[in-house]
Amino acid sequence: MVEEVVQAAGAERRTSTAATASAKPLRLDQISGENVERWELRIEEFARVLGGGIVPGSIVLVGGDPGIGKSTLLLQAALEFARDKTVLYVSGEESGQQIKMRAKRLLVKKDVDLSTVFPQQLYLLTETDLDAILVHAQQICPQLLIVDSIQTMSMNAFTSSAGSVTQVRECASQLREFAKASGIAVFLIGHVTKEGMIAGPRVLEHIVDTVLQLEGDRFQSYRVLRSMKNRFGPTSEVGVFEMREAGMVEVSNPSEAFLAERMENTPGSAVAVAMEGTRPLLIEIQGLTSTTNFGNPRRTSNGVDFNRLLLVIAVLTRRNHLKLYDQDVFANVVGGFSVDEPAADLAVATAIASSLLDKPVQPDMVLIGEVGLSGELRWAGQMASRLKEAAKMGFKKAIIPKRIRKIEKLPDGIIVIEARSLSDAVKSALG
Secondary structure (H helix, E strand, C coil), rough: CCCCCCCCCCCCCCCCCCCCCCCCCCCHHHCCCCCCCCCCCCHHHHHHHHHHCCCCCCCCEEEECCCHHHHHHHHHHHHCCCCCCCCEEEECCCCCHHHHHHHHHHCCCCCCCCCCCCCCCCEEECCCCCCCCCHHHHCCCEEEEEEECCCCCEECCCCCCCCCCCHHHHHHHHHHHHHHHCCEEEEECCCCCCCCCCCCCHHHHHCCEEEEEEEECCCCCEEEEEEEEEECCCCCEEEEEEEEEEEEEEEECHHHHHHCCCCCCCCCCCEEEEEECCCEEEEEEEEEEEECCCCCEEEEEEEHHHHHHHHHHHHHCCCCCCCCEEEEEEEEEECCCCHHHHHHHHHHHHEEEEEECCCEEECEEEEECEECCCCCEECCCCCCHHHHHHHHCCEEEEEEECCCCCCCCCCCCCCEECCHHHHHHHHHHHC
């Protein structure tokens, strides 16, 4: 239980100077139904996750672990967006010199005068007082306002310290009112707690229009920008980036990147096709079994849902009669990527069986399908898109669940092997 001071004694709560007068009720046919034109964002992976661009008057929250690249990504977006429109970048954590050094690193080019490279419409403000920030924003009138981070902002009307639930909630509410009244798009950077949730707790997610999560292993170069909530687009899209010295670089073909270092004809390796939004991704799933030295065998997963790993192991033991009760089982998704959809069950099970039997999976084969408790294989959605991506990447064969209903036409260019059970699929994959 934490004491929450809502308002100082005798203090009058301020309202944003941009707050509009009380709205009047209108019939639905009286409200303008014209589509709002999005502002173009030249970072295509970022724009895809937002739903096609930046919506004027929207408020977007970007969260992620410390050091994952949130500030770098938004500074890159500000540099690109400021070519055509005005941007105000507010930082409550870093000095202006630090941000300029990062911007210089992102824009550095040989034999180019940096004074002509920095966008003239990008303004930088180092301030933590939200009231002062809103005054400056009204004077500059930018199209985009970036606040890094919302946990460092505070309002004088409240005595609690910056980062408290009261300050975070009220600052975000004021910024939302400002965005809706002025038509300025607002991007907020949010800190993440030890549990992996955006600090608040969760009050920010209800206030904003869009919640984006930047994920990835700090020791891996790949980052995934995922949409958790989006009032202006789908919540299933992802963008893939690679962290380099020059900043966050877009990965236009993630499947090729994830499979670049794959060793063929190696036991314990299988390729799955996962759907991230409308984009199919080919990922390598590795399985390893080793005789345990303890009473209870270990089950370790990295990038694979732990409960689904236990389910797959149980089905392999019970239905396929594989002796895994005395084996330590490890499952890993290469590249620091995480997959949680059931369509990867078949690849996980085949990788584990391949390691136990010491037989490699055919190198030109992908595996797609959900594993049921009875050992049956179940159909996965958007199968045609998955198979098209596999064929484009050079795979010749695919094992999928047997079709009960011919409701989806499968593409040409890849040999499709339909299996009714997990046992049949493992036999076909291992030869």
